[in-house]
Amino acid sequence: METTNFGFVASLLFVGVPTIFLIGLFISTQDGEKSSFYSDSSKGRLGPKR
Template identity: 85%
Template sequence: METTNFGFIISLLFVGIPTIFLVGLYISTSDGEKSSFFSDSSKGKLGPKS
């Protein structure tokens, strides 16, 4: 099956843009996996810290 350069570029953008967005969100979280959802001190709490 023959693909054009345009199709190849669109495919890369279709995969690359959401990936870059999600990696950026993960990096921008200040705590990473140490947020209140994962910590032992506030197990069961799904809302914001009081």
């Protein structure tokens, strides 16, 4: 079955764009966990207090 270059590019973008977006979110979350917002004093946490 023949496919066009447009179909190949569309498939590549359909997979690539969300993947890059999710990797970016993961990296920004990893950096955010080291900040003072998520300190041991539970400031900024959602949930029951310990």
